[in-house]
Amino acid sequence: MRYMIRGKKIVTVSQLGSLENGAIVIENGKIAAIDSWERLKEGYPDLDVIDCSSYVITPSLVDCHTHLLEFAPTSLYPVTPETHFLAGKTILLHALSSGITALGEQICGHPLCDFSKEDYQKAVRDLPIDVSFATTSISIGFENLAHFTSITQSRRVTHYDLADPVLVQMIALESDYPGENIFISATPANFTDKEVPRAGEIIYTLEELQKIVTIYHRLGKRMGAHVAGEEGIQLALDAGVDVLHHAHGMTDKQMEKSVKQGVKIVATPMGGTHLAPNSPEEILKYVEKDIPVSIATDSYLPPYLGTSWLPFQDQSLQGPDVLMLIAQPVMQLLKKQNYDENKILSLLTDNPAKLLGKDDRFGRLEVGLEANFLVAEGVPGLEITEIDKIKQVFYRGIKVINRD
Ligand SMILES: [Zn+2]
Structure with missing residues (x-):
């Protein structure tokens, strides 16, 4: 299973920092690519796209x-x-x-x-x-x-x-x-x-x-x-x-x-x-x-x-x-x-992912890690505190919570 998700901003918590108008390619539950929407759209023209371009995407x-x-x-x-x-x-x-x-x-x-x-x-x-x-x-x-x-x-x-x-x-x-x-x-x-x-x-x-x-x-x-x-x-x-x-x-x-x-x-x-x-x-x-x-x-x-x-x-x-x-x-x-x-x-x-010894699996949005991420109205904790503002939760690439 392979798809792309697009966000207004992706806060990766990795070396990439925050990507305005970014996108992620997810393949078999993992992150296969992460970059600007413009570039990924060209690189993967046939992929199904989940458009979350009015929301922020962050690691879960x-x-x-x-x-x-x-x-x-x-x-x-x-x-x-x-x-x-x-x-x-x-x-x-x-x-x-x-x-x-x-x-x-x-x-x-x-x-x-x-x-x-x-x-x-x-x-x-x-x-x-x-x-x-x-x-x-x-x-x-x-x-x-x-x-x-x-x-x-x-x-x-x-x-x-x-x-x-x-x-x-x-x-x-x-x-x-x-x-x-x-x-x-x-x-x-x-x-x-x-x-x-x-x-x-x-x-x-x-x-x-x-x-x-x-x-x-x-x-x-x-x-x-x-x-x-x-x-x-x-x-x-x-x-x-x-x-x-x-x-x-x-x-x-x-x-x-x-x-x-x-x-x-x-x-x-x-x-x-x-x-x-x-x-x-x-x-x-x-x-x-x-x-x-x-x-x-x-x-x-x-x-x-x-x-x-x-x-x-x-x-x-x-x-x-x-x-x-x-x-x-x-x-x-x-x-x-x-x-x-x-x-x-x-x-x-x-x-906390490092503390658990699992930072090679999750905690950031970067290529090779599990696609565990949130689609939310703002950066969790910093901009939002109500759980209703988390619209979707993805675990290993699969949507497990949906409030849309
Ligand atoms: Zn305790």
Whole structure:
């Protein structure tokens, strides 16, 4: 199957930058050519053309930190284990309709979900969305700290088990990418402040962390951690963690250390830890220092209230449909600082694709990559935040969402 699609502008997020009045030739789900409409029209005179010349075409979005298949189904729907994945698929459809065609999912272990990584993989196998899984352990800040792992599934583990080398190795072996593989600071998860008084508490010693990082590195894997607060972030940096998720409350000095160590950041400006989330100014600093930063929703999540840059009025759970909305403040700030729209959009496309280790497949619009793209009324996040303004979503060359 071969066709051409034409757009008012194509924001490629590649070396090509933005192409005014551009077009893409798609063949067997991949990008075969991308150039100006004038040139491609001449080069491929007989091809069927989808005319989207009043819309912007961009790479589809990548949300590299989510909890859509494990935590979300039971939070949102009155499901049982028999209907759990039916809810999961509904949630993934919602993500797809929000312009997201690739996800980085966390499997942490959960009392209501006695599922293995294989079960989660099976549930998404034939869906038109790309899902990478990070297997993890998790520490929740209840009065009595609660710990779970992807391996032990619905069964609680002890604090001691978290650093058990055999268990850590089993978790590490199954992990597809550096998600929040361990929780250095206890998480509030989806709970309210009263329910999780110990959120933020540091779970590991430096020595334990170093041993855990070594296990990942020996297996040839990079490791990510859920972390917030100066003390926890320092531990993560000192132990050689590769990716910091959230990193709320990072100091300037710690940013410098991150640059030196080549650490990547997954910013979650909606919340997700016991501290105020990443502000637009903070994320701007990462970009200025050339720290590879991705923006992720960590959804479903009750948004942190009391920031000046987010519009949420209450703590009702928010999903992947707010990715553009929570990214807009920093995207507009970057624009004000004269960053190019391709660089700005890379925070929602190429950078998270790199984090997932899949930037050789998607995240940009260039020859040879998968034809995963959006047809929208403006640049996602920068110019539009409502999902209805995404008119079409294409996954591997096939239209999977249509609002026209
Ligand atoms: Zn998370």
